[in-house]
Amino acid sequence: MMKTVISKEGHEVSIGDNGPTVLIGERINPTGRKRLVESLKAGDLSVVRELALSQVKDGAAILDVNVVAPGINERDVLPRAVEALMAVVDVPLCIDVNHREALKGALEVYRGKPIVNSVTGEEKSLNAVLPLVREYGTAVIGLTLDEKGIPKEAEKRVEIAAKIIERARSFGIPAEDVIIDCLSLTVGADGQAGLLTLEAVRRVQETLGVNQTLGASNISFGLPNRMLLNQVFLSMAIQAGVTCPTVNPAKVCTAALAADLILGRDRFAMRFIKDYQAKQGIEL
């Protein structure tokens, strides 16, 4: 498996290469978070900072930052949020944008090599995003959807992944800087959704060998016992080839550590035991 290295002011994070699972914290995202929306509208970044600190404490090694919501000017707010985050945490950022200009503004202020979230297999998206990825030397998340939407067949998602990697290469972006997202939908709506995604992840891993992210929270939408469902799905996704899932670390960090331990990526169970002790309040 390839190794993707990203950074923030000299602090590097390696993804893949049989190393531990790297959690991307998903919580700096206005969807369903009224308090965050209100604070951003008021130009107040305190909630952003708070969500950053708590996610890092809970095990996030990268933070996704998204400020897209009605009434928020992404072009103004995103670069300010990126600055605020760089001031309080050392983890690299995954810059999650709607508009190209907002992305450009955020990349201008970022110090290091972030992840751009995201490009799709659509021509419009490839041509808008990849030149910036190349210009700023970032990594990029490639979503396996195109002009026809999200394919129902695992094989077609793999084809889109291959297309994104190939197109990135033509722009001078190495394959290891493309992180594929095979997209997880909700099993409550489609009973085959989980199986399909896991199959796509497995094939991307086998045939393309790039790093992969996946949102591991949608899968359980509308169902009871969501935390366990998300933990089980995340374990399976990691086994299949996901190396940097996008998650709420407070909910699934221990399951990811358990998965790493079982998959031989945690020597002497050091990380697993340290996490347990920290959560029990045991001094090391």
Added chain:
Amino acid sequence: MMKTVISKEGHEVSIGDNGPTVLIGERINPTGRKRLVESLKAGDLSVVRELALSQVKDGAAILDVNVVAPGINERDVLPRAVEALMAVVDVPLCIDVNHREALKGALEVYRGKPIVNSVTGEEKSLNAVLPLVREYGTAVIGLTLDEKGIPKEAEKRVEIAAKIIERARSFGIPAEDVIIDCLSLTVGADGQAGLLTLEAVRRVQETLGVNQTLGASNISFGLPNRMLLNQVFLSMAIQAGVTCPTVNPAKVCTAALAADLILGRDRFAMRFIKDYQAKQGIEL
């Protein structure tokens, strides 16, 4: 994937064939259960009955029965335990023995098609156990170890599995009546143990396609947070090809249901939701 059908007095249980995961309850086993040992020594089967009822309530569809302990005469006690179990529960049994004569006695009294636990790849074992499996028309668990012990390489475990299936066939036992156990050891002792077992399971599934069991409790021995580790390992094992794990159902039944739901084996999430409601005390 093949389908294995076992039974107890007309009550059939199907394993495999893309159906739901079938849990074999592991708790009727004297190892580490002093109260069970003492009761068996006194000729008292009340603890056996109690462990049967609680495991079925917790989601076991098959019960393993093992009475091997110092001071217990397996030849006398095993057939009595089998009779006692048949009187209180309708689930088929997995008869777990040390001595051929004890097995013969248990098979004589059993009404239906049980699982014999177990045969190994050792010549002595194959020649002692398979004729009884053939004579009584049972299914059998094949452990992937031989005269040299448990192989350190996944590929060798698969070779032993293939040998057991082939030898069973030569005795007139169909492949679908052989359930392979790739054997899980403790990740606390060997960090690669989990990965190795999962790799063996995946290859057995791909190349032999038979049903598989696996003890999913040993993996976490000596580590903290055992329940989560066992749940994560079980999820991965089910994903890799285990169809009838041997477990404590009280600890992992919900994780197995979550795995089935994610893998598209639980239409409309009926089983997952029903389990949730039952545990919340919600009337259906």
